[in-house]
Amino acid sequence: MGGKVQRGVFQTIFKHLINSFKPRRFTGDLVGSDYLGNKYYQHSQHATSEKKLPARYFVPKIEDNFEQEIPAEWEAWLRHRRKEPPAESEVLRNFAIMKMKKNNAIELDNALRASRAQKQEVAEIHRVTKFPKYPEYENVDSEHPKNPKD
Structure with a gap:
């Protein structure tokens, strides 16, 4: 052994x-x-x-x-x-960096939301329908349009 x-x-x-x-x-x-x-x-x-x-x-x-x-x-x-x-100074320094990053993220998120809202407002202002409707060309009667020569 x-x-x-x-x-x-x-x-x-x-x-x-x-x-x-x-x-x-x-x-x-x-x-x-x-x-x-x-x-x-x-x-x-x-x-x-x-x-x-x-x-x-x-x-x-x-x-x-x-x-x-x-x-x-x-x-x-x-x-x-x-x-x-870890030393207390190290923890507090990293905590300050973490708070700064959170604040920056909140600011970026608010800026992105404002940008999206602005783009949506512009899109609604410039909203164009594919086929415009004009009341003088609409047929009110269910019959065929009248011939102007009649």
Whole structure:
């Protein structure tokens, strides 16, 4: 066997069963908070832990409201896409850029609606029927038109 100790399936199951009865630490270390009032936590890495990445989570400002919006920088940190938590200045700078983009989008949308309304008004002004109707040429009687020689 080359000196390696191999664990059996029952030993692994027994180890996990024993570990499930041990008290767990449910509170993590506070890492930071955002402008919405959410607080972000990370569990410290235990030496006996088999996980490679520490558990990260957040507590929303309003309890049990986990569907609320969180900043993209903090979401990246929660999903382990970035190692260090974002600085408050970085989050606020990106928030200002986001607000500016929203305002620009609203202005563009209003300009587009005004342009469409103006084009529609011009089209209604210049609306031309294919066949103009002139009252002097209309037949009022259901009979054939009268011959002017009669």
